[in-house]
Amino acid sequence: MQLKQFTVTLTATAAAITTDEDFCRQIYLQPGVSNSNPMYVGGAGVTSSTGIRLEGYDGDGLPSAPFPLMFGQDNPLQANKVYVLGTAGQTVNVLLVTV
Numbered sequence: 001m002q003l004k005q006f007t008v009t010l011t012a013t014a015a016a017i018t019t020d021e022d023f024c025r026q027i028y029l030q031p032g033v034s035n036s037n038p039m040y041v042g043g044a045g046v047t048s049s050t051g052i053r054l055e056g057y058d059g060d061g062l063p064s065a066p067f068p069l070m071f072g073q074d075n076p077l078q079a080n081k082v083y084v085l086g087t088a089g090q091t092v093n094v095l096l097v098t099v
Contacts, residue, residue: 001025004096007032010039010086014046017084017092023076023099029084030066032091033057039086041067046083056090066095 008017017029031039031054040051054067071077076099084092 002096002098004094004098006094008084008092008094010084010088010090010092012088014040014042014044014083014085016044016080017082017094018079018096020079022079022096024069024079024096025071025073025076025099026095026097027069027077027079027082028066028095029054029069029082030093031056031064032093033063035064035086035090037087037090039084039090039092041069041082041084043081044083046085048085051085054092066093 035056037056042051
């Protein structure tokens, strides 16, 4: 098992969080502290209507809570199957717990 962490800068279209095909037991996503708009998490083709909404920074001095994606030990998910949609230039911090 390994931990991988990185930051993704969003574009105006849905994009995979990584091109790596790592199988993961857990994936954590946390909006960047400078994000003022929400972002949406889902599979390929995620939209603001179909994705899980993650709120942007609300100005309280604390970062948004991380959003965990958990998978069973026998059913890991490839990291490149997770997509994020948001405002161009915003960021999302990613932590992968690989198999």
